[in-house]
Amino acid sequence: MSLDYTTEQQVAVAAVRRACHLTSSVFNKLVKNETLVKGDKSPVTVGDFAAQAVISTILHNAFPQDLIVGEEDASDLRAESGKEMKDRIVALANEALTEELALGDNTNWGIGPGQEKTDAEILDAIDRGNHEGGSTGRMWTIDPIDGTKGFLRGEQYAVCLSLIVDAQVQVGVIGCPNLPIDPAHPENGTGCIFVAVRGKGAQQLTISGANPTPLSIPPTTPESLNFLESVEAAHSSHSFNDRVSSLLNITRPHTRMDSQAKYCALARGEGGAYLRMPTGVGYKEKIWDHAPGQILVEEAGGIVTDSRGEPLNFGLGRTLGENYGVIAAGKDVHPRVLAAVKQALNETKAKA
Numbered sequence: 001m002s003l004d005y006t007t008e009q010q011v012a013v014a015a016v017r018r019a020c021h022l023t024s025s026v027f028n029k030l031v032k033n034e035t036l037v038k039g040d041k042s043p044v045t046v047g048d049f050a051a052q053a054v055i056s057t058i059l060h061n062a063f064p065q066d067l068i069v070g071e072e073d074a075s076d077l078r079a080e081s082g083k084e085m086k087d088r089i090v091a092l093a094n095e096a097l098t099e100e101l102a103l104g105d106n107t108n109w110g111i112g113p114g115q116e117k118t119d120a121e122i123l124d125a126i127d128r129g130n131h132e133g134g135s136t137g138r139m140w141t142i143d144p145i146d147g148t149k150g151f152l153r154g155e156q157y158a159v160c161l162s163l164i165v166d167a168q169v170q171v172g173v174i175g176c177p178n179l180p181i182d183p184a185h186p187e188n189g190t191g192c193i194f195v196a197v198r199g200k201g202a203q204q205l206t207i208s209g210a211n212p213t214p215l216s217i218p219p220t221t222p223e224s225l226n227f228l229e230s231v232e233a234a235h236s237s238h239s240f241n242d243r244v245s246s247l248l249n250i251t252r253p254h255t256r257m258d259s260q261a262k263y264c265a266l267a268r269g270e271g272g273a274y275l276r277m278p279t280g281v282g283y284k285e286k287i288w289d290h291a292p293g294q295i296l297v298e299e300a301g302g303i304v305t306d307s308r309g310e311p312l313n314f315g316l317g318r319t320l321g322e323n324y325g326v327i328a329a330g331k332d333v334h335p336r337v338l339a340a341v342k343q344a345l346n347e348t349k350a351k352a
């Protein structure tokens, strides 16, 4: 543990890097019976479970006292019917954990050749993500594959990790294996990791965790402003975004992208604002879906609030209980978007 979070950043980047390697290699090999549908009807793949096992194992070895709030749990894999999937997940997780050491890796984190884990250790690592959250102490959030639907389509997804201390996000790391390294030059290939530490700025790294490039959100002109939004219409209201963008006289079409890759794109100046309004089905946003994105955008000089202008509250448990919607944007744009969102909300209320 270090007060300036240097070790935490190193561990988090190492964990996300290994998990990204796992998810991108599993995508090409995924077969039909390697995806389950969860109770909330969302998909989960062997990649989600194995990536959570890898990240949780590394965190537990590096910081044994820290609590973890992870999206997945291993109950389906502990059942007899989950045996085949469990065997595959254990193999994938061990493959990733035992890969050769690379830049900044440390064998004390439970990684490197010869550090195979047993089935029970892998399942326990997944279940260590069962912390209920709260407003005090240190806890990590893991979303092993954010945007699983994008992952399954071969589009954007993100491996997301954050450290929250006393309800404030202090470290955020987001790995985006399918995101162009340089949006101006898509021919240069894909795969990047984004990292932010509170008070120390935001950076883009290569997918192997090298070459840090500082990020800051550029000022937006009326012509360059547009919204980043979900691909899935069920996850956020597309029609609300259309109304807000017409109130702001935005002419550029929205940029649709799955996962927290939207926060990453915003942090490097692609799209002026990320707007995520509920679709009205009572879904509560999860802390692991916003904590790393929030610190990344804030450290790149932007502002992240809910639709009422309130800060996101990461201290209320596994969900952002009291927040309604999310607006993330550069400092110059955020007040204008917030005003337009309030106006659109008032119009909706007046109609109801």
Ligand SMILES: Nc1ncnc2c1ncn2[C@@H]1O[C@H](COP(=O)(O)O)[C@@H](O)[C@H]1OP(=O)(O)O
Residues within 6 Å of the ligand: 042, 043, 071, 143, 145, 146, 147, 148, 149, 150, 229, 230, 231, 232, 234, 235, 236, 257, 258, 259, 260, 283, 289
């Ligand atoms: N009904 C829902 N409303 C809002 N977000 C949802 C809903 N169902 C799942 N999600 C989560 O929304 C996020 C994806 O958002 P987007 O559509 O913007 O990419 C993911 O975290 C996804 O979970 P998951 O991590 O399982 O993919």
Ligand SMILES: [Mg+2]
Residues within 6 Å of the ligand: 042, 043, 044, 071, 148
């Ligand atoms: Mg999911």
Ligand SMILES: [Mg+2]
Residues within 6 Å of the ligand: 143, 145, 146, 147, 288, 289
């Ligand atoms: Mg998610």
Ligand SMILES: [Mg+2]
Residues within 6 Å of the ligand: 048, 071, 143, 144, 145, 146, 147, 148
């Ligand atoms: Mg997920």
